[in-house]
Amino acid sequence: MSQTDISGKLGRVRDAVSARDWRTATALCIEILKQDPRQADAHLVLGLAAAEGGKIDMALRAFDTVLKIDPARFDARIQKARCLVQAGRPAAAEQEALQCIEPAEHNPKLLDLLATVFSHIGKQERAGPLIQRAAELAPQDISILSNAAAIQLFLGSNREAAATLEHALQLDPAHARSHWQLSKARKARDSDHCQEMEALLAQQHASGEAPVYLHYALGKEYEDLERWDQAWKHYQQGADKQRQRLQYQASEDQALFDTLLARLDERWLTATPPTPRAHTSEPIFILGLPRSGSTLVERIIASHSQVQSLGELAQWPLAVKRLSNIRQPGLFQPAIAARADTVDLQRAATQYREEIAYLQDGSALFTDKLPANFLYLPLLARAFPQGRLVHVYRNPLDSCFAMYKQLFADAYPFSYTLGELADYYIGYHRLMAHWRRLLGDRLIEVNYDQLVREQEPQTRLLLESLGLPFETDCLEFHRTSSATATASAAQVRQPMHSLSVGRWQMFAEQLSPLKQRLEAAGIALE
Template sequence: MNATNSTVQADDLRSRAAQQIRSNQLDAAKDTLESLIRRNPEDVPACLELADVLFKLGHMRASSAPLLQAVEHLPKNAPLLLHLIHHLIARGEVVAARNCLDFLAQAPDPPASLLVAQAHHRFTLGEIHAARALIERAIEQGADDPDDHHMHAMLLQFSGDIDEAIAVLDRCLERWPHYGDAMTVRVNLRKQTPEHNHLSHIEAQLRHLSERESSDSTKFVRAEFEYARFKVLDDLGRTEEAWPALARCNALMHELNPYDREDEQALIDAFIDTPEVVAASAPGKADFEGPVPIFIVGMPRSGTTLLDRMLSSHSQVSTAGELVEFWRQLHWVADERPATTQSMRRIIERCGEIDFREVGARYLQQTQWRAGESRFYIDKLPANMRMVAFIRRALPHAPILHMSRDPMDVCFSNYKALFGNVSSYSYDLEALAHSYRCYARLRDHWHAALPGAMMDVPYASLVGDPEATMREVLAHCGLDVESACLHPERNEAPVATPSSAQVREPIHTRGIGQWKRYAEPMQSLHDAIADLL
């Protein structure tokens, strides 16, 4: 067959596959694309299409194969490479995605838009320094969208360069005064004072927003500026004015992100009521090699970032940030497409047949590079609280540290945090009470069914007696005591969480009892969880 005929046949197959996909004939499209790839294994667009089709068909594992095949034949086509990188990350193939990013970095004279896209991917992977260098190059080359400057400011903040981040955000707000993303970050970087605050700017924008149509996007921006108003008034000690602003913010966010009480209840019930979840989950001898992960779990805003900063100040410990890799690898091995809590409930139902050793091996394969030269690395994703039993089965040698905090303090800290369009439980006091009760039920279940699986680290003890508490934490992890762990403010590693500015301060106890300033409006929450206090 000559080259012309081969090209014509390939084009015919490509057109047929496109038509089949449009008609939702996914099984037929799969066969057509596989035929096309057999003819030309280097056809990267066909590999990407096949991966998408397999994913839509529910074949999580199989959808990785064409992506990895495409990695063997990387195209000199930036949009195609970016598409490939995005899908590799989503499938949990982080190492391959980084290799593609390294290849893309070799492109001569990349346009600003390509640098911005690379910065976003590096940020997604938690590579803060690399992402910052890329976004700064992009801005030098003309990138001038407010989102670009916002990302630059966030990366400066995460790197500890607070003054530079403030300067970027101030310039951003001068040019785009209605840009709520910039304002929410700006008011959190430095305590607002009577002499220096953004209240007049915030109130002017809220007056302007009240005149606009009530679309979802407008509601979100209004919520951002109401949050900023709360933060300023709270800093100024004007609590009677601050609470209504926070309540308005959270009412808007709750409307945009309603909490599914039944769904949450069903998931926690499944974890607790399925005996196979805790079967064979006791710690055992590990034969995995290389750096060891340390998991920090708990409620968001319970002090997980502080513990991470203290522990990663140790000479043998690196921080990897908040990774979703365990969740991804669990879904990959279970061949479940990650989507909603329904996929997790199916995994729970089938957990007796899942190869957890493979989960652990894949997790390590995709994360150990984050340790650098260290013996240990921290995975600080609070939501891994739900994964405790599965982590014990997959990685029996990995320490799990559970950060605990006073119920009212942790609930208040969640309620006054603007998480964006996630963490829907945090925007309504009734939802927050229900979510906390679910967390407490699961915590108690893990302790009862898996004694010793995780070590409790009370926030009050960590900040009240850090030396004694860290001695216990280090011993639990098999580490010698180092005084550097008592000075997290000296830790120069990037930290990409909402509390990244606060945790660069010396250890303090100001976070204890903060909710009491708002005891009256929080009374309904207090009553709802009174038996847990």
């Protein structure tokens, strides 16, 4: 194959990549590499194809090959960083990404990708200037503008995010994700935006994710306007459409609960000694169901001078998964739970600490607010004997409704039908009762409803339980400047309020099947 033939095939590879025809692109790259094994572009595309198919180890090998051929290929280095994030290696991802900031400064697409990497590893402050630069270089690129707004929301810059999204919608009035983000960035004051979105939904070409985004945005804005029936209609339609897009088996979660209950019992706890090592910095794990107030509690605690906020970290469930030798997708699944009682907790704790070290500033305590860590509470208690375990909960119906009306990214697939949501809540309730019996005073519990009614006394009690002296900054949590990369990012920038307490009652009729399921399971609803 001549160089001219190789160049022609590389052109066809680029066309195939543009069309997302990864099979054709892969076949062409293999032909090229048989003739010239040092064609960096072909290795790069093989890496992209492998990453697209979820074969992260294969993708990393391909990108490493590109970098051996040409160490200056920062496009391959950025893609390697992205895959390291997916592989649960954020510290390594940061090392690669830092090398790419300067060489990528004139390429908006790569700056966008680089900002996404930093955002995913919890470095929102570093992501912000990069995505801003990308937006300045490509002010007509809707995808970049949408990503810029997402990071602005994480950083608490709601006005800037709204302005970015309004600009994006001027360029493309049908961009559904931007409509959804705009609904989160500000409170609706009139129905003008709702009318625009209703018109978009009425158009036949709205397909894929677009209707889901629009329904959730409409639900939120109609709720802002206290038009309850219209809000519910759109929440329900959005949830129904999102559920259709997911491959989820509720039986898997029920098996997960059953397995944890059976494996992590009194006998296991008695036979498992705490890991003995002392550390200069200890975790405060804040957990519970999503949308139950854990972000608010995290902001209160992280406003203390002795505490650093590290956000939602996946490093603990990743460490448990690695040491259980389970390779199938997912961090919380029955196969992992079946081996949880055999995990070397000292190794898991060491891996966890090594993976989060790049985020730490030397504070005596740090927060890890991954809600689903409630599944692994006994493991955390034994692996971190000096750590704190904070479970946040609220009224069951408010808790369930708050999940139902939220469009999550990739997590919590149980939340899109009332039946599956009820079953999951019942499983969670049963598991938490078991953990309380096991852990006793090790478990610090915060009732969100009490906290918002009695802010200062409940805050004082929480800090005392954590072994921290009271500081008035903890009452002014909304002034804390650190980023919040959660669905609650907008709410925690506000002073404490009780607007969401009892919110489910506005939808009591629609939620009655859920209420009946919870009551039948013996769950107190007041």
